[in-house]
Amino acid sequence: MIRLENVTKVYDGGVVAVKDVALEIAKGEFVFLVGPSGSGKSTLIRLMMREDQPTNGDIWVAGKHASAMANWKIPHLRRSIGTVFQDFKLLPNKTVYENVAFALEVTGRPRSVIRNQVPQVLKLVGLSANAERYPRQLSGGEQQRVSIARAFVNRPLILLADEPTGNLDPATSVGIMRILDRINRTGTTVVMATHDHAIVDAMRRRVVQLERGRLVRDQRSGVYERRSRSAGAITEELVAPLAVPPAPRLDPEIPARQPETASPPPPAAEVAPTPSAPPPEAALPEDEPETTS
Amino acid sequence: MSLQYVFIEAFNNIRRNALVVLGAILAVFISLLLMFGTLIFGEIARINTLRWSEDVRVIVFLRDEFRDVDELQEEVQGWEEVAEVFYLSKSAAYDEALELLRNNTAARRVIEEQPTILPASLRVRPADLTDYDTIVQRLQGSPGVEQIITAGPQVDALAGLRDGLRVVFWVLSIALGVAAVALIANTIHMAIYARREEIEIMRLVGASNWFVRIPFLLEGMLEGLFGGILAIAVAVFVYRLSLDRLTDLPTFINIQIGNEFLVRWGVLTLVFGVLVGAVGSSLSLAVHRYLRT
Numbered sequence: 001m002i003r004l005e006n007v008t009k010v011y012d013g014g015v016v017a018v019k020d021v022a023l024e025i026a027k028g029e030f031v032f033l034v035g036p037s038g039s040g041k042s043t044l045i046r047l048m049m050r051e052d053q054p055t056n057g058d059i060w061v062a063g064k065h066a067s068a069m070a071n072w073k074i075p076h077l078r079r080s081i082g083t084v085f086q087d088f089k090l091l092p093n094k095t096v097y098e099n100v101a102f103a104l105e106v107t108g109r110p111r112s113v114i115r116n117q118v119p120q121v122l123k124l125v126g127l128s129a130n131a132e133r134y135p136r137q138l139s140g141g142e143q144q145r146v147s148i149a150r151a152f153v154n155r156p157l158i159l160l161a162d163e164p165t166g167n168l169d170p171a172t173s174v175g176i177m178r179i180l181d182r183i184n185r186t187g188t189t190v191v192m193a194t195h196d197h198a199i200v201d202a203m204r205r206r207v208v209q210l211e212r213g214r215l216v217r218d219q220r221s222g223v224y225e226r227r228s229r230s231a232g233a234i235t236e237e238l239v240a241p242l243a244v245p246p247a248p249r250l251d252p253e254i255p256a257r258q259p260e261t262a263s264p265p266p267p268a269a270e271v272a273p274t275p276s277a278p279p280p281e282a283a284l285p286e287d288e289p290e291t292t293s
Numbered sequence: 294m295s296l297q298y299v300f301i302e303a304f305n306n307i308r309r310n311a312l313v314v315l316g317a318i319l320a321v322f323i324s325l326l327l328m329f330g331t332l333i334f335g336e337i338a339r340i341n342t343l344r345w346s347e348d349v350r351v352i353v354f355l356r357d358e359f360r361d362v363d364e365l366q367e368e369v370q371g372w373e374e375v376a377e378v379f380y381l382s383k384s385a386a387y388d389e390a391l392e393l394l395r396n397n398t399a400a401r402r403v404i405e406e407q408p409t410i411l412p413a414s415l416r417v418r419p420a421d422l423t424d425y426d427t428i429v430q431r432l433q434g435s436p437g438v439e440q441i442i443t444a445g446p447q448v449d450a451l452a453g454l455r456d457g458l459r460v461v462f463w464v465l466s467i468a469l470g471v472a473a474v475a476l477i478a479n480t481i482h483m484a485i486y487a488r489r490e491e492i493e494i495m496r497l498v499g500a501s502n503w504f505v506r507i508p509f510l511l512e513g514m515l516e517g518l519f520g521g522i523l524a525i526a527v528a529v530f531v532y533r534l535s536l537d538r539l540t541d542l543p544t545f546i547n548i549q550i551g552n553e554f555l556v557r558w559g560v561l562t563l564v565f566g567v568l569v570g571a572v573g574s575s576l577s578l579a580v581h582r583y584l585r586t
Contacts, residue, residue, distance in 0.1 A: 049497075071502075078499030089494055105298070106500035150498070 001027040001158060001189045002048060007057035007067075009043050009213075017043040018054070019213040025191060027157070030184045032200050033193040034224055035210035041193035044210070045162045048191065049081050050074050062157045079107055082151030082159040082188075086166035088143045090135040090150075096122065097131040100150045107154065121153045125179050141172030148179055152188070159183055161192040165199065173199060197224040302508035303515055306484040313483055314516060317476040317573075321520025321566055322527075324469035329528045329562045331462035336550045338455035340393075342448055348376075350425045350444040351417040351432075359437030366415060374427050377418040386411040412439055423449060470569060473520070477513045477573025484509060485581050510574045517570025521563040529555065 002025040009018040018040040025031055033041045046052040047059055050066045059067040062080040069077065090099050097118055104114045122128050125145040135143050144164055151159055161180065165173035177199055184190045194200060200207060200223060207222030208215060307314050355362065362380060369378045381389070387408050394401040404410060419425040429441055444452075485492065495505050532555075539548065 075496070075499040075501045078497065081499075083497050089490070089497070091491055091494065102494065103498040106495045106498060106504055108501075108504070154498070 001025055001029070001062065002191065003058075003060040004044075004047075005058045007044075007047065007054045007059060009040075009047060009052065010055045016213050018047070018210075020057075021210075021213075021215045023208060023215065023218070025189060027189055028184070028187050030181070030190045030203070030205040031192070032203070032205060032207045032222070032224075033191065033210065034195070034200060034207055035216075037195075038212075039210040040213040041210055042162050043213075045083075045160050045191070045193055048158075049083055049160055050077055075107075079154060080157045082148075082154075082156040084144070084147050084151050084159065084161040084164045086163040088135070088140075088147045088167075090143055090146055092135055095132050095134055096127055096138070096146050096149075099135070099146055100153050103150045103153050109154070117153050118149075121149045124152070124182065125149045126175075139172070140168050141175055144168060144172075144176055145179060148176070148183070152183055156188065158189045158191065161190065163193055163195065165194065165196050170198060177203065200224040299508050299511055303512040306488075306508065306512045307515065309487060310480055310483050313480045317473065317480045317516050318520045318523070320469065320473040320476045321517050321569055322523040324466055324473045324569070325521050325524035325562050325566050326528055327462055327469060328466040328565070329524055329558065330531075331459065331466065332558050332562075333528060333532055333550065333555075334462075335455065335459060336554055337548050338451060340550065342452050342455070345444045345448045345452060347416075348418045348422055348452075349416040350419050350422060350449075351428050352442050353415040353417065353432055354412040354439045354441070355414060355437045356439045357412060361437065362413070362415075365435060365437060369415065369417065369428075369432070372428065372431065374420055374425070374431075375417055376420045379416050381414045381416055383409055383411060383413045386413060473517075473569050474573040474576065477516055477570050478577040480516065481509050481513050481574040481577035482581065484512060485577065506578050509578055510571060513570040513574025513577075514567045515570065517566040517568065517573070518563065520569075521566025524566070525559045525562055529559070 002023070004021055004023040007018055007021045007023075008016070010016050021040075021044065033044060035041055043052065047054055048061055048066070050059075050061070050069070054067050057067070058065065061077060064073075064077055064080075066077055091102065094102060100118045100121060101114050104117060109117075119128065119131070122131055125148055127142060127145055127149065130138060130142065135146065138146070144167075148159075148161075148164070159180070164180070165176050168176065173196060180190055180192065181203070204221040204223075207217065207219050207224070209217035209219075209222075209225070359365075366378050366380055369375055387404065390404050390411055391401060394404065417425070417428060419428055425443060429443060432438055432441055492505055536548065
């Protein structure tokens with residue numbers, strides 16, 4: 001469904017965002033892209049949706065050679081990809097229904113299809129009762145569900161989500177993950193970039209980890225982070241300039257978490273039966289950390 | 294894509310930036326008013342100086358029985374005061390008279406009854422447009438000459454005025470036309486900026502490039518059209534008003550121009566206005582980063 005071959009992306013100014021990444025994602029898979037900010041997750045998502053072109057390498061998405069296709073063909077590629085972002089990207093002057101219908105309208109779908117599909121997908125995300133509301137009248141989680149509904153309404157083959165729970169509290173995030181899981185169960189390939197340890201650890205899906213643009217781990221039923229000494233060293237090196245003092249090193253459990261203080265603390269019990277789980281981390285330190293595919 | 298959608302979008306844009314749009318429309322209006330006014334004025338001048346067009350200042354009517362026209366033409370052509378001589382046959386003279394007397398039905402009927410009444414003639418363009426007495430004197434004795442008429446100071450003045458004004462008006466029209474294009478480009482630029490979120494989402498969900506662009510293109514064309522309609526309305530109104538008011542003009546000046554002329558050039562002026570709008574919006578669409586793929 002998605003194949004990346006030796007993909008490198010260097011932005012203007014020489015910033016290497018993605019370096020020599022090879023990745024194959026099969027139809028129907030659910031894949032987490034994890035890694036610290038700036039590790040290249042978002043760039044990878046942008047490359048997959050052909051918002052950017054790789055500097056080197058080839059990308060195939062939904063059977064199309066995305067990295068080599070002409071610009072005018074991009075809209076057709078996009079119709080087989082749904083996209084969800086951290087900031088929802090809803091239109092404030094349109095209702096929930098209109099926001100979702102917009103995706104079908106602008107791709108020229110007949111009105112009968114719109115009238116049929118929009119209520120269906122609103123039901124899927126549990127927003128049937130809010131169809132006539134405006135985004136500002138909704139909570140963050142509800143807004144994100146609208147944006148998922150919009151991404152899914154034309155039944156794309158692939159759903160790309162760039163930190164969809166980044167602005168949401170843990171309990172709300174659980175609701176979002178349930179919906180993404182449900183969408184994945186319909187056969188849709190889901191690729192989700194995230195910082196959210198709890199979610200990744202609870203879902204136990206394939207985890208692809210990036211560090212400074214390189215793919216450092218690709219693991220079935222993975223967790224957010226397992227630190228080999230080297231990976232930990234890299235993280236520390238990255239975090240060093242920040243105000244986190246080396247002190248936490250004394251405690252083997254803290255350094256794993258502390259650099260990511262921005263991410264939500266204890267996840268909701270429904271998803272993660274072992275909330276804020278430091279024990280698993282302590283238990284798993286030497287577990288084959290780098291199975292680069 | 295539905296036509297209704299496209300028009301609603303275009304009108305909404307215009308409404309949102311009413312003041313800026315008004316500025317652009319006014320620029321188109323003034324530019325096209327000058328252009329259309331120049332065309333009307335030029336037509337009036339042309340009708341009144343028809344025989345003296347192409348800088349003819351001396352007309353030599355020939356006797357019907359005169360046979361050595363070619364020799365005479367050759368001889369006159371040889372004179373250093375003469376820039377050019379051409380021959381107008383009896384049938385060409387008939388056509389010319391019909392045109393000259395377009396608004397004088399009585400005189401036209403006389404000619405139509407006797408198509409051969411008008412003599413053939415030699416038309417002389419002097420080397421010096423203001424001094425052609427010598428030519429007249431030298432021709433006076435020639436055997437085939439029936440009568441010689443010269444342009445006289447009024448025609449010299451009118452023709453000079455016409456040429457001078459024409460240059461000024463065209464330069465002004467073009468300069469204002471360029472300004473109109475730039476102002477329309479600006480309104481479209483603002484419309485695109487105002488709707489950048491919507492455009493971003495349209496592109497995310499796979500709206501084709503044309504679907505995104507056509508409303509903006511149409512908006513520019515509508516602005517051009519409005520400016521054109523305004524220009525024609527005002528020009529025709531002023532022209533009609535002067536027809537009513539200027540009743541005591543000297544009889545040799547004819548300010549009647551045909552409706553056919555007004556309609557033909559009116560339509561062309563409108564087309565030109567739409568074109569100005571299309572060029573303006575295309576410029577804006579071409580450079581705008583929200584639309585770049």
